[in-house]
Amino acid sequence: MWRIRCFEERVARLKRTLQVHGLIHLSIGGEGVAAAVCRQLRDDDAVYSGHRAHGHAIAKGAPLDKLMAELMGRAGGLCRGLGGSMHLVDREHGLLGATGVVGGNIPLALGNALAARVRASDEVTVVFFGDGAVQAGHFNESVNLAALWELPVIFVCENNGFAEFTPRSAHTPVARVADVVAPYGFDRETVQGSDVPAVFEAFAAFLRAARGGHGPMLLECLTHRRRGHYEGDQQRYRDATAEEQWEQRDPLARLRSQATAQGWLDEPTLDGLEREARAEVDTAVEVARASPFPDPGLPTQLVYASA
């Protein structure tokens, strides 16, 4: 979680000085979900993500230096500088794809689960999306087919209450995403996204079932986006009071107090984790800066696979 937090704080700074290029969406405040879910997955389990993907990529194992190099548009980037922040693919670690159109990733995840079914493999597919995707057709078509075909896919909705710049209440009369899928009869649960052990336990139960070939399931994590929809967003739509409340629900602060109260980890160890994460991010930035920009002719070579 500290690795995600430190990475994204650094990305925000690099974006302000234009060392990171293009459209950037940060997940600060929502790291707990990525960490609690992806930590439990194997490299051959697939994750599909959306435009706010850095956290999922890091938690799934993408190397920070390659990720930073991608965001800085360098040849050594995860996708050789062709994808950028919203289109991350790290096949080696099972990040099969982040895709930039809200909800466009959901049916793709079903395809991966179908492949696992056809090949009688126990691989599990997880798809992350926000509450904004739920009102789109992709979600509803996919939920129906996943239920009909009983695919081993776990839908993980990060419900941060905002679809881009608009509150959920302006999009739908249905308060909880878990209620949207109720008629399909599959297992679903809503948890506080900042309560990392709660996310971990709820997901663990779903993962056991999916590993056994069951599915689909939906885990709704009530979370928060501490920053704007994108870096540079003026956030005039924000409620100042809610901001203060959310300060207290920061998943890192919350996990820290849970960890010390329960005796899982002591303060010096926790401080060490943060220091290590910051050092790793410093190194990642150095490595990324040392990577050259890609050959401008690369795009024409990659439009088509050769066969």
Added chain:
Amino acid sequence: MAREIPYIAAINEAIHLEMARDEDVLYFGQNLATTENDEFVKSFGHDRVRVTPISETAEIGIAIGAALAGLRPVVELYMAEFMLVAMNQVVNEAPRFRYMSGGRVKVPLVLKAGYGFTAGWAGQHTGSIYGMFMGVPGLKVALPATAADAKGLMATAIRDDNPVCYFHHYLLTLEPGDVPEGEHLVPFGEAAVRREGGDVTIVATGWMVGKALAAAESLAAEGLSAEVIDPRTLVPLDIATILTSVEKTGRVVLVDQAPRHASASAVIAAEIADRGFSSLKAPIKQVTALDATIPYSEPMEAYVLPDEEKIAGAARQVLGSAPVTA
């Protein structure tokens, strides 16, 4: 050994053979495999042959995800227009993934859709919409005009490592033709010269190939020799064969069932103007559908579409035996 079978049977034969050859090939779509007597279900089972609900976005999206996982899905979409329901998946997901990953993944899938059903199906089931997919880097576009090509292009599409839009023409569905038995592959990007001639080059696709050949026949009766070229795939486009023919004839008529401003012929005309201008002895003529939605009533439908007479008329104009008009 070749034997005569209908265009549609040739397509099905290709899919069947490829599914038998490679267990990674899946086939799914609406109204498919609804009975146990279905030839595909009997041969390959419901795991690989699936009926889907009317959910184009999910069908195509699942195919992309399955392709990224290493399978080779063929999606039965019936009508080309149904792809429009799922344009995000067709345009923004399938052809972008390989590229945006820096070439680290591939998306081998076939989107099979019929088009051009101009037999009173009116405005929403008759479109010749392949032109819009030519403008999407990463997609390939196949347009078979004969039963043999219907088989050979489908087999090649399934083996291709890229997303392929395979558009079969509904008015050719029952058209018989000699089709090789067993494995038959037609390479992408190789145009077929359907008729050789020295006076004018006519380029046509799909159902229009037959119209162009009929026009060439009537021109021959007037002593005019037309060469008819069928590109077979629009992406990749075999512009070299077309330019070679234009060098010989110096005159071109481009025939396309699509509305002019969304046609493949507009792209081919631009390529000829760009690369073959010095060969031209007359302006390039395009015989396309009008820039109008296909109407329902038969005389209006005929008015909007290209036909043999319009093609022959355009050829006479570029040959100077009739005045060139807009």
